[in-house]
Amino acid sequence: MLTLIQYNDPGYLTKENLSPSEAATLVKEDFINWIDVEITSQTYVDDTAGLFNIHHLIAEDILNTDQLPKFELFDDHLFFSTKMLSFDADEDQIMEEHLSVVMCKSLVITFQEGLPGDAFNELRKRIQLSKGLIRKCKEDYLFYHILDAVVDHYLQIMETLRTRIEQLEARSLADPSYDVMQQVIEIKKDINILRKYTVPMRDALNEMRVEADHFIQKSSINYFQDVADHLLYLITSFETSREMLKDLMDLHRSNQNSEMNRVMKTLTVVSAIFIPLTFLAGVYGMNFRYMPELNSQWGYPLTIGAMVGVAMIMALYMRIKRWF
Template sequence: MLTLIQYNKSTHQKEEKITPQAAFDTIEGTRRISWLDIESHDRNILQEVISLNRFHPLTLEDILIVESLPKFEVFDDYIFFSANMLTVDTNDLIAEEKISIVLKKNVLITFQEGLPGDVFDELRNKIKRSLGIIRANPVDYLFYQVLNAIVSSYSHIAEKLRFEIEELEDQILTDDNYEVMKEVIAIKRKVNLIRRHTIPLLDAVTSMKTEGAQFLRKANQAYLHDLQDQVKNILAFCNTSREMLRDIMDLHHTNQNNEMNRVMKTLTIVSAIFIPMTFIAGIYGMNFHTMPELDWKYGYFGVLGAMGVIGAIIFYILKRKQWL
């Protein structure tokens, strides 16, 4: 589906399910800022958009390659930027969707894979209601806002993961027997996923600041600095979270070892009490007729009594040493 949003300081217009040719004709016939959002991975549609706008053939290939890292490229009359949108689905899993962005004079074109939902609802609402300064700025500010929405989605997921890690930490501190390994591994995979996309995204934003200067106004350089700082903060969160998860795993292993030590201590105490009794029982379990105690009338009760006294003495000694 193709959606065309056009606006200036005083007007706003939105057309949905528009054809590539109709969108191109509408864009060519106006001086308003145009945002063409293409939610489709159909090669024929993409090829038509590329041909109408006279983009380089390599741009089409970059758009079609889904499994690719964020990148930034400069062409004669436009710049190309690709990244990955991250959203949390209903199963609390992180969904990935590649987005490619083309910025040219007064026109911004975004290419999505066509998966349900994206991270631009708030941005569309700002344009529609003329909130903030977006409708008073040129198209490069819209370009920044699109990138900011993508990076903000990373930040929101990072904050959610930070809360989950802190909850996990509190849980393991209050309950030594709490099984955390599955949760730790699940969170660690999410953190690694964000980190895998954030590192090349930082490189792409850094390159854009220097190489894309001709397409970006000087007044918007401060916004790009802020965007770069956001990406750095996300990367720092990923590194910190990996350390925190490693500490949680170490704490879990320590708790397991302590529990094992408590079990072994209990077994050792029981063994220490009953070993002398077992020794005595072993002696009197031998079948020798010459053993004098065999003919003693009270031998059975005497041996049991001796075992009880020995056990009580050992228990008292362990208690005095505070081993119990």
């Protein structure tokens, strides 16, 4: 499926469900043309690349959805690939979709894997309603907004993960017996996914800012710098979150050790109380003919009473010493 959005300061129009050949005939140089391609087959990509003079190496990169973010520069167009990420609350996991962007004069083409949804709903509304500078600027400003929308989703995911870490920390403090290890491992896995794409994307963006100066106007440099700053903030957040997770794991281990110490202290107190009782029972269980009070009718209750008295004295002594 292919969608074409065309706009300039006074005008806006959009057409959906186009073929590559239909889109190619509708492109106008006096408009900014955004072609959004949902990849359905290799032929679809090859046709689009052929109609818009996109280098065959780019077509190969578009179809290679396993690669990390990268930037490549050609004579009349530039290529940028990255990952769109979103957090699926129902599945409790990060969803990945490969995104490739080709930019040339008056034209931006985005290639998506074809998964449901994307990061550009707000951008489409801005174009339609002419919010901000979007309809007054060139194709590089649209390119900036596409990257910014992707990075904004990264930031949202990071904030979601930070909130989960804080909730786990509060839960651990409120309930020391609560087991957080499985959730900590899942959050670390999500953070690693974010980090996997954020660092290469920052490197590719910095490379593009240096090498693609004839594609990016001076007035737009600061906008791309803003995206780079967001990526740098994300990278810093990764380290902070990793420290928080490490502290959370240390807290969990400390809670486990405290619980173990409490159990061992209880067992030790019980054992200490029963040691003298076991001694008395052992003495009167010896098989000797002549023993004090052995033949007395009060021998048994006196012995039991002595045992109870010893147990109470020891329990009181341990209580005074604050051993339990």
